[in-house]
Amino acid sequence: MNQDLFLYNSIGGQKVKFEPINPPFVGMYVCGPTVYSDVHLGNCRTFLTFDLLYRYLTHLGYKVRYVRNITDAGHLENDADAGEDKIAKKARLEELEPMEIVQRYTVGFRHVMGLFNMLPPSIEPTATGHIVEQIEMVKKIMEKGLAYEVNGSVYFDVIKYQEQFKNYGELSGRKIDELIAGAGAEKRTLEGQDEKRNPVDFAIWKKASPYHIMRWVSPWGEGFPGWHLECSAMSTKYLGEEFDIHGGGMDLKFPHHEAEIAQNNACCNHGGPRIWLHSNMLTVNGKRMGKSEGNAFLPEELFAGSHPLLTKGYSPMTVRFFMLQAHYRSTLDFSNEALHAAEKGFKRITDAVNLLASLKSGVASDFNWKQWESEVYAAMNDDLNSPVAIAHLFEAAKRINSISEGKESVSKEDLERIQYFIPVFLQDVLGIRNENMAAGNEENTVDGLMQLIINLRNEARFRKDFQTSDIIRDSLKEVGIQLKDGKEGTGWEKTTS
Amino acid sequence: MNQDLFLYNSIGGQKVKFEPINPPFVGMYVCGPTVYSDVHLGNCRTFLTFDLLYRYLTHLGYKVRYVRNITDAGHLENDADAGEDKIAKKARLEELEPMEIVQRYTVGFRHVMGLFNMLPPSIEPTATGHIVEQIEMVKKIMEKGLAYEVNGSVYFDVIKYQEQFKNYGELSGRKIDELIAGAGAEKRTLEGQDEKRNPVDFAIWKKASPYHIMRWVSPWGEGFPGWHLECSAMSTKYLGEEFDIHGGGMDLKFPHHEAEIAQNNACCNHGGPRIWLHSNMLTVNGKRMGKSEGNAFLPEELFAGSHPLLTKGYSPMTVRFFMLQAHYRSTLDFSNEALHAAEKGFKRITDAVNLLASLKSGVASDFNWKQWESEVYAAMNDDLNSPVAIAHLFEAAKRINSISEGKESVSKEDLERIQYFIPVFLQDVLGIRNENMAAGNEENTVDGLMQLIINLRNEARFRKDFQTSDIIRDSLKEVGIQLKDGKEGTGWEKTTS
Numbered sequence: 003m004n005q006d007l008f009l010y011n012s013i014g015g016q017k018v019k020f021e022p023i024n025p026p027f028v029g030m031y032v033c034g035p036t037v038y039s040d041v042h043l044g045n046c047r048t049f050l051t052f053d054l055l056y057r058y059l060t061h062l063g064y065k066v067r068y069v070r071n072i073t074d075a076g077h078l079e080n081d082a083d084a085g086e087d088k089i090a091k092k093a094r095l096e097e098l099e100p101m102e103i104v105q106r107y108t109v110g111f112r113h114v115m116g117l118f119n120m121l122p123p124s125i126e127p128t129a130t131g132h133i134v135e136q137i138e139m140v141k142k143i144m145e146k147g148l149a150y151e152v153n154g155s156v157y158f159d160v161i162k163y164q165e166q167f168k169n170y171g172e173l174s175g176r177k178i179d180e181l182i183a184g185a186g187a188e189k190r191t192l193e194g195q196d197e198k199r200n201p202v203d204f205a206i207w208k209k210a211s212p213y214h215i216m217r218w219v220s221p222w223g224e225g226f227p228g229w230h231l232e233c234s235a236m237s238t239k240y241l242g243e244e245f246d247i248h249g250g251g252m253d254l255k256f257p258h259h260e261a262e263i264a265q266n267n268a269c270c271n272h273g274g275p276r277i278w279l280h281s282n283m284l285t286v287n288g289k290r291m292g293k294s295e296g297n298a299f300l301p302e303e304l305f306a307g308s309h310p311l312l313t314k315g316y317s318p319m320t321v322r323f324f325m326l327q328a329h330y331r332s333t334l335d336f337s338n339e340a341l342h343a344a345e346k347g348f349k350r351i352t353d354a355v356n357l358l359a360s361l362k363s364g365v366a367s368d369f370n371w372k373q374w375e376s377e378v379y380a381a382m383n384d385d386l387n388s389p390v391a392i393a394h395l396f397e398a399a400k401r402i403n404s405i406s407e408g409k410e411s412v413s414k415e416d417l418e419r420i421q422y423f424i425p426v427f428l429q430d431v432l433g434i435r436n437e438n439m440a441a442g443n444e445e446n447t448v449d450g451l452m453q454l455i456i457n458l459r460n461e462a463r464f465r466k467d468f469q470t471s472d473i474i475r476d477s478l479k480e481v482g483i484q485l486k487d488g489k490e491g492t493g494w495e496k497t498t499s
Numbered sequence: 500m501n502q503d504l505f506l507y508n509s510i511g512g513q514k515v516k517f518e519p520i521n522p523p524f525v526g527m528y529v530c531g532p533t534v535y536s537d538v539h540l541g542n543c544r545t546f547l548t549f550d551l552l553y554r555y556l557t558h559l560g561y562k563v564r565y566v567r568n569i570t571d572a573g574h575l576e577n578d579a580d581a582g583e584d585k586i587a588k589k590a591r592l593e594e595l596e597p598m599e600i601v602q603r604y605t606v607g608f609r610h611v612m613g614l615f616n617m618l619p620p621s622i623e624p625t626a627t628g629h630i631v632e633q634i635e636m637v638k639k640i641m642e643k644g645l646a647y648e649v650n651g652s653v654y655f656d657v658i659k660y661q662e663q664f665k666n667y668g669e670l671s672g673r674k675i676d677e678l679i680a681g682a683g684a685e686k687r688t689l690e691g692q693d694e695k696r697n698p699v700d701f702a703i704w705k706k707a708s709p710y711h712i713m714r715w716v717s718p719w720g721e722g723f724p725g726w727h728l729e730c731s732a733m734s735t736k737y738l739g740e741e742f743d744i745h746g747g748g749m750d751l752k753f754p755h756h757e758a759e760i761a762q763n764n765a766c767c768n769h770g771g772p773r774i775w776l777h778s779n780m781l782t783v784n785g786k787r788m789g790k791s792e793g794n795a796f797l798p799e800e801l802f803a804g805s806h807p808l809l810t811k812g813y814s815p816m817t818v819r820f821f822m823l824q825a826h827y828r829s830t831l832d833f834s835n836e837a838l839h840a841a842e843k844g845f846k847r848i849t850d851a852v853n854l855l856a857s858l859k860s861g862v863a864s865d866f867n868w869k870q871w872e873s874e875v876y877a878a879m880n881d882d883l884n885s886p887v888a889i890a891h892l893f894e895a896a897k898r899i900n901s902i903s904e905g906k907e908s909v910s911k912e913d914l915e916r917i918q919y920f921i922p923v924f925l926q927d928v929l930g931i932r933n934e935n936m937a938a939g940n941e942e943n944t945v946d947g948l949m950q951l952i953i954n955l956r957n958e959a960r961f962r963k964d965f966q967t968s969d970i971i972r973d974s975l976k977e978v979g980i981q982l983k984d985g986k987e988g989t990g991w992e993k994t995t996s
């Protein structure tokens with residue numbers, strides 16, 4: 003923790019020095035997935051951003067309680083408070099119990115997070131797991147006079163809230179007057195809209211219509227919580243009324259996060275987090291990637307290379323590396339070419355890391371490795387600038403290759419330092435599994451053996467021992483390897499796998 | 500579903516024909532883990548039993564809703580209703596929020612389930628996720644006059660229940676008079692015991708003491724649900740008041756399952772499941788394996804071979820196979836020798852499966868394969884008799900080897916049948932990943948190449964070409980392989996990995 007970390011706070015719109023409320027403990031809340039469909043790559047990028055932050059804070063010595071929720075109820079179709087519940091709709095379409103939908107996509111989500119080597123959060127609470135807490139929060143907000151019940155639903159009174167707290171719209175940069183004008187102009191026929199005192203108000207508890215499956219008993223009759231409420235209730239429960247960091251995708255700023263702040267203030271006189279972080283979106287050929295845009299990639303399509311935009315598949319670690327090569331607040335454009343370049347770069351770095359153990363030290367270093375290491379930290383401390391940190395890794399890879407080739411020297415002390423630091427930084431902080439090395443071991447063995455066999459065969463042919471040369475070819479066929487003699491020597495390929 | 504499946508119902512104590520209430524749908528509830536420590540092998544055996552049943556029912560064409568809960572609150576230390584909450588205690592000892600404990604061990608549990616190739620259930624509900632439902636159930640039971648509140652806790656009135664339903668003890672074979680006598684003789688100083696009208700009564704809602712972290716608002720003040728209640732509430736919610744199958748470990752019969760039946764009847768006039776299945780325990784050298792017995796194996800110790808009772812590690816699939824070689828209602832004794840034998844048997848079967856694709860058919864079969872297949876089904880239909888089914892697989896393996904060696908003939912029709920049926924049965928029903936085949940590919944390649952190289956080296960030495968023989972030895976060293984010349988020929992081992 004002898005590092006000054008600066009993070010860009012969406013409230014205030016500038017980088018601020020990170021100072022936890024109660025060091026060395028850090029409370030971090032991140033909005034997780036709504037589990038009604040497969041997680042797409044845009045979501046993965048958001049979770050990767052906060053995985054990186056979680057890893058870096060842990061690396062710096064903080065004890066982080068990282069809470070990332072699972073939205074398994076209450077998230078309605080238009081992201082506000084009208085339309086059908088996303089999970090209930092999917093359940094209806096697939097003729098399943100909503101919680102079967104939740105389970106299927108939660109299992110899938112965890113699987114993809116695992117492929118990307120994302121650490122599980124410390125707590126993974128669900129909306130349905132906190133109905134009691136949400137009902138209690140609704141009660142408190144009503145007691146403060148900032149919510150009202152109409153016909154079994156409870157709405158947050160944004161106008162009254164604004165009179166008191168004067169900060170609604172601060173996070174998302176929206177003006178309440180414009181919101182009112184805009185909302186007023188919207189179609190008013192959406193269910194529940196006419197129950198609101200003002201169109202900017204939002205539901206914190208919704209009455210369940212007779213056909214609504216997901217429903218709970220409440221003081222206002224059977225219903226379900228508003229989507230925004232769960233995050234306020236769960237962050238308060240597990241991190242306290244005031245906590246350090248709240249993260250999420252940029253698209254959640256409004257209305258979701260704005261509503262969270264209002265609910266927190268209304269309930270507890272604290273807005274919740276001190277720092278709001280927002281991860282930018284993924285684009286595909288310049289357009290936002292999203293389920294509604296119809297251009298969302300599934301991770302599986304990417305790994306298998308089965309998406310029409312791709313010419314081949316890319317490993318999860320390549321994709322992770324690719325994403326980390328952009329700063330989390332920048333948009334990141336997805337294309338075959340960009341992924342291909344990332345794959346080559348990734349290999350360059352892991353190849354160099356694989357050389358580290360075998361490097362020999364000299365009397366002195368031709369390069370200031372200490373300075374280099376502090377620059378890596380400086381990049382990370384500058385609002386998690388992973389692309390700059392990775393650029394430093396490329397520099398290191400170049401140097402390692404030079405050292406390995408004997409063109410450059412490294413002192414014993416520096417060598418020990420980088421032999422420790424580089425793998426730690428790559429694996430623990432960036433979360434990159436060195437799969438080139440891991441998978442490489444088996445492959446390398448086969449490669450090495452094949453090289454030896456080809457040499458022996460060449461030698462047999464040289465001394466005109468064609469019997470041996472034929473035995474070699476036939477024996478290889480039996481283990482599923484086909485030799486290919488060409489102008490540039492003998493190659494081979496596997497015929498079965 | 501053209502198979503008559505018989506299952507041993509713990510109520511009634513005999514095998515009954517399985518007839519789902521609403522075919523082809525089947526509702527199955529299984530008591531899952533209390534996530535306050537690593538899952539041990541005894542638990543794994545229970546979950547394997549119901550994974551097998553889930554797979555077999557699905558194989559037969561049933562549409563199974565398989566609900567397995569996660570107990571993340573309410574399970575007190577003595578398994579009844581006194582003592583500290585198991586999760587809260589662990590949280591206190593490790594200075595963590597209880598839900599961090601829950602997350603850690605839930606993640607670990609899912610990981611182990613994955614290693615054993617157990618399918619995720621259709622729904623995996625948590626106790627904390629169903630507080631509202633549990634409170635509602637308590638209310639209903641109180642309305643029926645079968646529970647009473649004392650000082651913020653609510654107790655189930657077993658005596659009154661028994662007067663009305665006359666079946667308390669039927670599942671576990673206990674007599675209520677003896678229970679009363681036994682409980683009365685127990686130490687009465689346990690917290691809450693003196694609040695009960697009768698010592699056999701059990702808590703369905705417990706008042707939270709001031710230091711109790713896990714607490715929820717209820718009509719009876721802040722508290723938490725009794726352990727037994729969650730399963731009644733969740734099975735009713737997801738499977739209905741009457742459903743097909745309830746499973747769990749034998750040790751849960753009393754008091755847990757007995758209490759569930761009573762709660763279900765009291766609330767809804769249905770006992771819940773029609774069939775109760777109980778999986779027997781794992782023993783270690785004849786003694787029950789359990790956390791409290793201090794002889795529990797962790798799956799990791801078994802895979803790594805790091806437990807003092809083991810001489811080597813065994814793969815998850817070997818262990819799965821080992822467990823399936825015992826009937827689920829028999830005890831299964833764990834020993835190094837038994838595992839070793841299972842490993843050999845497992846390899847025998849997968850080796851034969853690996854031969855299947857390359858078998859050549861003849862004019863007629865020397866063996867009645869149709870009869871054989873129906874015997875495999877007969878074994879499974881006889882209360883999931885997996886050891887008998889596996890014995891049939893051994894028979895098949897023997898035959899396959901004979902066919903492969905040309906000593907026995909198989910008709911085209913039969914060959915196609917077993918080429919389809921055996922892998923399906925092994926993988927889909929028994930849930931055995933053919934890892935010998937999968938992992939074998941890479942290893943087989945290296946093995947094959949090494950055999951060729953050793954032959955070439957022997958041949959070089961035979962013609963006294965020691966230069967080549969030395970080059971081979973040195974080249975192998977470079978790829979991390981050490982040759983070992985011995986009396987019985989030349990062997991090799993990897994020096995790095």
